[in-house]
Amino acid sequence: xxxxxxxxxxxxxxxxxxxxxxxxxxxxxxxxxxxxxxxxxxxxxxxxxxxxxxxxxxxxxxxxxxxxxxxxxxxxxxxxxxxxxxxxxxxxxxxxxxxxxxxxxxxxxxxxxxxxxxxxxxxxxxxxxxxxxxxxxxxxxxxxxxxxxxxxxxxxxxxxxxxxxxxxxxxxxxxxxxxxxxxxxxxxxxxxxxxxxxxxxxxxxxxxxxxxxxxxxxxxxxxxxxxxxxxxxxxxxxxxxxxxxxxxxxxxxxxxxxxxxxxxxxxxxxxxxxxxxxxxxxxxxxxxxxxxxxxxxxxxxxxxxxxxxxxxxxxxxxxxxxxxxxxxxxxxxxxxxxxxxxxxxxxxxxxxxxxxxxxxxxxxxxxxxxxxxxxxxxxxxxxxxxxxxxxxxxxxxxxxxxxxxxxxxxxxxxxxxxxxxxxxxxxxxxxxxxxxxxxxxxxxxxxxxxxxxxxxxxxxxxxxxxxxxxxxxxxxxxxxxxxxxxxxxxxxxxx
Amino acid sequence: xxxxxxxxxxxxxxxxxxxxxxxxxxxxxxxxxxxxxxxxxxxxxxxxxxxxxxxxxxxxxxxxxxxxxxxxxxxxxxxxxxxxxxxxxxxxxxxxxxx
Numbered sequence: 001x002x003x004x005x006x007x008x009x010x011x012x013x014x015x016x017x018x019x020x021x022x023x024x025x026x027x028x029x030x031x032x033x034x035x036x037x038x039x040x041x042x043x044x045x046x047x048x049x050x051x052x053x054x055x056x057x058x059x060x061x062x063x064x065x066x067x068x069x070x071x072x073x074x075x076x077x078x079x080x081x082x083x084x085x086x087x088x089x090x091x092x093x094x095x096x097x098x099x100x101x102x103x104x105x106x107x108x109x110x111x112x113x114x115x116x117x118x119x120x121x122x123x124x125x126x127x128x129x130x131x132x133x134x135x136x137x138x139x140x141x142x143x144x145x146x147x148x149x150x151x152x153x154x155x156x157x158x159x160x161x162x163x164x165x166x167x168x169x170x171x172x173x174x175x176x177x178x179x180x181x182x183x184x185x186x187x188x189x190x191x192x193x194x195x196x197x198x199x200x201x202x203x204x205x206x207x208x209x210x211x212x213x214x215x216x217x218x219x220x221x222x223x224x225x226x227x228x229x230x231x232x233x234x235x236x237x238x239x240x241x242x243x244x245x246x247x248x249x250x251x252x253x254x255x256x257x258x259x260x261x262x263x264x265x266x267x268x269x270x271x272x273x274x275x276x277x278x279x280x281x282x283x284x285x286x287x288x289x290x291x292x293x294x295x296x297x298x299x300x301x302x303x304x305x306x307x308x309x310x311x312x313x314x315x316x317x318x319x320x321x322x323x324x325x326x327x328x329x330x331x332x333x334x335x336x337x338x339x340x341x342x343x344x345x346x347x348x349x350x351x352x353x354x355x356x357x358x359x360x361x362x363x364x365x366x367x368x369x370x371x372x373x374x375x376x377x378x379x380x381x382x383x384x385x386x387x388x389x390x391x392x393x394x395x396x397x398x399x400x401x402x403x404x405x406x407x408x409x410x411x412x413x414x415x416x417x418x419x420x421x422x423x424x425x426x427x428x429x430x431x432x433x434x435x436x437x438x439x440x441x442x443x444x445x446x447x448x449x450x451x452x453x454x455x456x457x458x459x460x461x462x463x464x465x466x467x468x469x470x471x472x473x474x475x476x477x478x479x480x481x482x483x484x485x486x487x488x489x490x491x492x493x494x495x
Numbered sequence: 496x497x498x499x500x501x502x503x504x505x506x507x508x509x510x511x512x513x514x515x516x517x518x519x520x521x522x523x524x525x526x527x528x529x530x531x532x533x534x535x536x537x538x539x540x541x542x543x544x545x546x547x548x549x550x551x552x553x554x555x556x557x558x559x560x561x562x563x564x565x566x567x568x569x570x571x572x573x574x575x576x577x578x579x580x581x582x583x584x585x586x587x588x589x590x591x592x593x594x
Contacts, residue, residue, distance in 0.1 A: 028561050035564025044582040048572045049564070055575065065561035086549065093512055095586040142583065158583035161572075289510055294549035299557035 002277070003256040007248055008181070010221075010255035016183040017228050018176040018247065019218030020127075022194060024169045024204050025137060025211070026069050031165035032136045033060030033103065033298070040210075044160035052165035054099035059297055062087075066167035067110070069203035070134045071303060071311050073169055074111025076197050076318055077129050081308045085110050087134075087295035095159050096138040104170075106292040109133035110301070116197070117320075118189035119338060120182050127190045128174040139164040169204075175218075175228065183219070184247040191215055191243050192344060196319040208239050215243055217271075219250040221258060229254075230264040234278045236271045240344065241380060245276045253278070319346075326350060330359035343371055343381055351388035352395075361395040362388075369409055373416065386415045394422040406479050407431045434481045437489070440473070443481070444489045447472035458494040466490050499527045 031038060034051035050058035074081050088106035114129035140163050145155025171194065179186040195206045195213055206213040215238075220231035232254070234246045249271075254264050269278040317325075323346060327337040330353070340346055345366045352362035366381065370391070374381045394411060397403040403411060403426065414425030426432055434440055447469045448455045457465040466487055473486045501520045504527065508515040515523065566572075569582060578585040 030559075030561050030563050035559070035562065036566045037563045043569070045572050045584070046569050047566050049566050053567075053572060053575070061557060061559040063561055064558035067558065091510070095584075143588075145588070156588055157586050158580055159586060160583050289506075291510065296550060299552075299554045300550060302555045 002253055003260070004249075004252040005255040005259065007252055010251050011181040011183075013223070014221035014251070014255050014258065015177065015224055016179060016247070016251055017220045017222065017231070018173075018179060018183050018187055019231065020173045020176075020187060020190060021216040021218070021233075022171045022191065023214045023216075024073075024171065024198055024206060025213075026066050026167040026169060027204050027212070028063055028065045028069070028167055030063060032063050032066055032134070032167040033165060034058075036165065038166050042162055045162065047162040048164070052098070053161060060103065062298055062301070063167060066134060067301065067303075068311060069167075069201070070110050070132060070169050071308060072201050072203060072315065073171070073198060074114065074132045075308070075312050075315060076201055077111070077114035077116060077132060077171070077194075079111035079114030079129060079132055081111055081303055082108060082301075083305075084108065084300065084302050086300045087298045088292045089295050090135075090290045090292055092290060094138070095157060096141050096164070098139070098161060098164060102135060102138070103295055103298070104135035104292075105133035106294075110303075116190060116193050118186065118193050119341075120185045120189050122335075122338070123182075125176070125179060125186050125189075127176050127186070130172045130174045132169060132171050135168050135170060137163050137166040137168045177228075183251065184244040187217060187247045188240050188244040189342075192240055192341075193319065196346075200316055200319055200322070202316070211238070214238070217243060217246045217250070219247055219254070220264070221251065221254045229258075230266050232264065232267055232269050232278070234269045234271050236273075238271075238273065239380060241378070242271055242273060246271045246278060249276055249278050322346075330363070332359070332363065336363070339367055343367055345371075345381055348382060348388055348391075352391045355389040355392035357392040357395040358399075361399070362391065365391050365395060369412060373412070384416065385418060386412065390415055390421055397422060397426065401482060402426070402432055404433055404479075404482055407433065432480060434477050437485075440477070440481055440486060440489055441493075443473045443476045444469065444486065444493060446476065448490075448493065455494055458490065463491065498531055499524050 028038060030036060031047075031052055034049050036047045036049050036052055038047070051060050071081055085105065085108045087103050088108075089101040090104045090106070091101045093100050109131040111132035112130070114132070116127045116129065118125050118127060139159050139161040142158040142160070143156075144158060173190070176186065176190075195208070198204050198206050198213075204212055208215070217234045217237055218231045219234070220229040222229040232250060234250060237243050237246045250269075257264060265280075268281045270281060271278050323337065323341065326346065326349075327334075330337075330349070332340065340349060340363065343366065345363075348366050349359070349362045352366070353359050370384060370386065371381060374384055394403070394408055394415075397411075398405065398408050403422075407426070408422075410429065410431050411422045411425045414420075414429055414431075415422055419425045419428060450472065451468060454465050454468045458469070469490050470483055470486050473481055473490075474483065501524055504520050504524045505515065508520075508523075573579045573582070573584065576584040
């Protein structure tokens with residue numbers, strides 16, 4: 001059983017140092033070094049050719065669009081774009097890579113020395129980027145014969161090379177010290193910001209759940225004043241929430257080991273989505289020796305400064321600027337806007353406003369009731385089965401007086417349960433504020449005759465007592481009355 | 496005296512997934528020595544200020560436009576594999592039993 005320290009105790013004693021390696025699959029039409037299509041979901045081994053299958057004599061040629069996309073990413077991350085850069089072979093054997101080497105970049109990445117600024121709890125952290133380089137993805141492996149498709153215990157594996165050779169951009173940060181207890185949040189904020197930057201560039205759909213953005217989390221701990229500790233690298237971290245959890249888990253695990261006087265092994269670990277643990281990879285191979293060497297089959301690249309400047313001039317509005325613009329147009333304070341960003345709700349709220357809701361209404365639902373639901377299920381806000389248009393419709397029904405907040409929450413239940421749009425759910429479940437004053441007046445009369453003593457109090461001027469009658473009417477109408485209207489009817493009748 | 500040891504040859508063979516017998520280790524160590532000795536001759540040339548050559552042809556910026564080209568048929572693609580199953584290449588298990 002892995003011993004874990006209390007998180008707060010751990011960060012009182014040790015200083016975490018983060019490092020993040022992110023892989024982003026570009027959404028070019030064709031692969032990195034050949035003209036095979038990259039359309040997702042094709043039948044196995046139908047988007048392969050002599051180049052990406054590594055048949056003898058096949059020669060790769062670099063995809064211009066992928067190089068441009070990588071330069072754009074580098075520019076958006078404030079990097080220097082290399083004047084001279086080349087590909088390199090990273091040699092290793094694995095069945096998902098038919099060439100027995102991955103075409104990557106080694107000492108001369110396309111982009112270097114950038115940074116991303118993120119704000120966490122009102123403080124700005126600069127995450128420095130070491131390099132952004134271009135490489136290719138591997139094929140997909142299906143493990144059979146073992147339990148539930150896992151590699152352990154499998155008797156054989158089946159390989160589909162459709163994904164082999166799809167352009168992959170790797171973004172590596174420098175070690176990030178100084179985050180203290182907020183290391184998990186900074187890791188998450190960086191990943192979210194990187195994702196938003198790349199999405200704004202339109203070069204990848206950066207969907208973590210589909211694997212077009214994949215994250216490896218490096219973490220080490222050291223005592224204040226000591227040099228940096230030994231780091232672990234956690235792979236298989238497939239959501240923003242998992243990034244946070246993986247960092248937190250490693251802080252707790254490593255600090256327990258260090259407290260016990262044990263040492264940390266530099267190793268690759270795998271994040272377990274279901275339990276939130278990280279587990280050591282079980283293979284005990286000798287230290288990796290990739291024997292990188294310059295790729296002789298691909299020409300050196302010398303991105304001209306004119307090309308780089310043209311790409312820079314064509315960069316779209318980046319997320320930070322966009323957030324400033326939206327914050328102003330939504331009239332939100334810094335704290336409120338930060339909550340929106342932390343909840344990953346900027347796009348959702350923008351779409352909800354575009355669908356007709358007021359900014360304050362959109363913010364209220366996404367940060368309130370809907371965030372609460374997402375947290376209950378351990379989901380990301382965007383994973384909820386409700387669209388911005390549906391939220392806008394819901395808010396419209398509240399604005400029109402057709403729903404009160406209590407009914408609106410029941411409508412949300414229905415929408416999340418897949419019963420349709422808010423209007424459909426309200427109709428099917430009979431959830432509408434009773435606006436028929438005749439029906440309300442009858443309910444009020446009933447409440448008055450059932451509570452004569454209370455009615456006398458109100459007649460005597462104790463208006464606060466009206467709450468009892470309002471409660472009775474709400475009960476009688478199953479919560480479908482507007483409390484303000486009911487109160488007015490009661491006071492009118494009893495004064 | 497060999498400048499390349501048996502252990503180094505064994506390591507290289509493992510990296511290249513080559514099975515090498517004990518006798519071959521000695522033989523290859525000797526042969527690799529000859530190659531390294533020959534390279535020393537080249538090392539005598541003064542290369543101060545000369546960029547290492549990775550490409551013999553002075554070409555730069557050779558790019559392909561992002562236009563899809565026909566792929567192989569699946570039958571043709573799979574025909575080169577030693578074993579296939581359900582439209583995929585079949586390979587032996589990746590991790591050893593005890594792993």
